[in-house]
Amino acid sequence: MGKLTNLRHLQNLLTTLEYLPKGISRLTSLQTLNEFVVSSDGDNKCKIGDLRNLNNLRGALGIRVLWKVEDEREAQKAELKNKIHLQHLTLDFDGKEGTKGVAAALEPHPNLKSLSIQRYGDTEWHGWMMRSPLTQLKNLALSYCSKCLRMPPLGELPVLEKLEITDMGSVKHIGGEFLGSSSRIAFPKLKKLTFQDMKEWEKWEVKEEEEKSIMSCLSYLKILGCPKLEGLPDHVLQRTPLQELVIADSDFLQQRYQQDIGEDRQKISHIPIVKYEGE
Numbered sequence: 563m564g565k566l567t568n569l570r571h572l573q574n575l576l577t578t579l580e581y582l583p584k585g586i587s588r589l590t591s592l593q594t595l596n597e598f599v600v601s602s603d604g605d606n607k608c609k610i611g612d613l614r615n616l617n618n619l620r621g622a623l624g625i626r627v628l629w630k631v632e633d634e635r636e637a638q639k640a641e642l643k644n645k646i647h648l649q650h651l652t653l654d655f656d657g658k659e660g661t662k663g664v665a666a667a668l669e670p671h672p673n674l675k676s677l678s679i680q681r682y683g684d685t686e687w688h689g690w691m692m693r694s695p696l697t698q699l700k701n702l703a704l705s706y707c708s709k710c711l712r713m714p715p716l717g718e719l720p721v722l723e724k725l726e727i728t729d730m731g732s733v734k735h736i737g738g739e740f741l742g743s744s745s746r747i748a749f750p751k752l753k754k755l756t757f758q759d760m761k762e763w764e765k766w767e768v769k770e771e772e773e774k775s776i777m778s779c780l781s782y783l784k785i786l787g788c789p790k791l792e793g794l795p796d797h798v799l800q801r802t803p804l805q806e807l808v809i810a811d812s813d814f815l816q817q818r819y820q821q822d823i824g825e826d827r828q829k830i831s832h833i834p835i836v837k838y839e840g841e
Contacts, residue, residue, distance in 0.1 A: 570594065570618075587612035593620050593647075602630040611639030620647035622676075625668075626654040629683075634663035642670045650676040657681040659709070662688050669695070676701040683707075685732070687714045694718040694742065700751075701725075708732060715742030717749045717776070725752060729759040737767045741776060749777045759787040768795035777802045784808040791815055799829050810839040 569589050575596035582599050584606050586592070595616070601607035610631045623645070631637050642651075651670050655661050665688035670677070672695050679691075682704075690696075691714045701724045702716065708731040716725060717740060741748035755777075757763070768776060780802040785791065792814050798804070807830060809815045816838055818826050830836055 572596075581607040582612075584608055584612065587615060590615050591618060592616055593618050595619055595623060597624045597626060600625065600627045600630045602632060609639075610637055613640040613642070613645075617641075617644050618647065619645050620649065622650035622652075623648055624652035624654065626652075627656060628654060628661065628664060628668075629656040629658035631661070631664045634667045637664040637667035640668060642668050644671070646671045646673065648674060650674075650678075652678040652680065653682075654680040655682045657683045657706070657708070659683045662686060666690065672696055673698045675699065678703040678705065679707065681706045683709055685709050685711050697721070703728070705729065712736075713740040715739060715744075718742035718744055719749075720745075721751050722749065723751050723779075724754045725749075726756045727758070727760070728756075729761075730763075731759075731761050733760060734762050735765045735767070736763070737765075738769060741768070741774075747775045747778070749780070750775070751779055752777055753779050754782040754784075755780060756784040757786070757788055758784070760791070761787070762790060763788050764790045764792060766791065766793070766795055766798075768797040770797060779803065781805045782808075785810070785812050785815060787811040788815070789813050793818055793826070796829065799833075804833050806835040806837070807833050808837045810837075 570591050571594035572592060573594065573596060580599065581601040586608055598613060600610050602609065648670065651674055653668060662684045665682065669690040674696055675698060677696065677699060687710065694715060697720055699719050699722055702722060703726040705728040708729055710730055711732050713733065713736055716722065776797060781804060783804060789812055791812055809819065818824050819830050821827060
């Protein structure tokens, strides 16, 4: 494969490949590569460092089997920061612990538009997720990061429009850390927010701050499969331009905001569309 030096597009989405052949690293004209499958053994299989020279990649790239990356030094060889034409990136860590350093070394270029982090296995987030350098990011999905104990400061992402959080099973409380502290505006462009399968999540707090604007563009909120969540912040319900609220498989919330008999039904009565499980 390494002889196809003028190859520009390699479609390998939804394949069952266990590894990629080593020669892909020589395809420096390559613009499309749906998935890069990491290997750690064999002379004829790609390691993460074989991404180094593929700086013409654009569109979407998924990197999976990241648990096979040996350490941070090896991950740095991928030089993701130099992939300036990439718009969408997926990083799948397979749930393995001890990948925080590897994740830190896989910081993408700051103009990335869409990011999905799947099955990150450590309890703490890596450096670039905590300092939010992705200033052009519009879509973010964090999925099955079940060992993380708290949320990163995603409110500091200046143009984020859509955020989906799925199965962060160790998170019990979401508070000010979610909004961030470096700006007077938290989630300034966020329109759609979804929390799903947060089985241990109990409290969501948004403390009022006179000099801080929070979620001023939020129009859609979905809470699915959060059975222990006790309530939704008054600020989110009453001080954002919320147009649609969806609650499903979240018993406490459904009782609290149920039409006519819910104790806090009046707090959502102004929202044009409210849907519950089965509606």
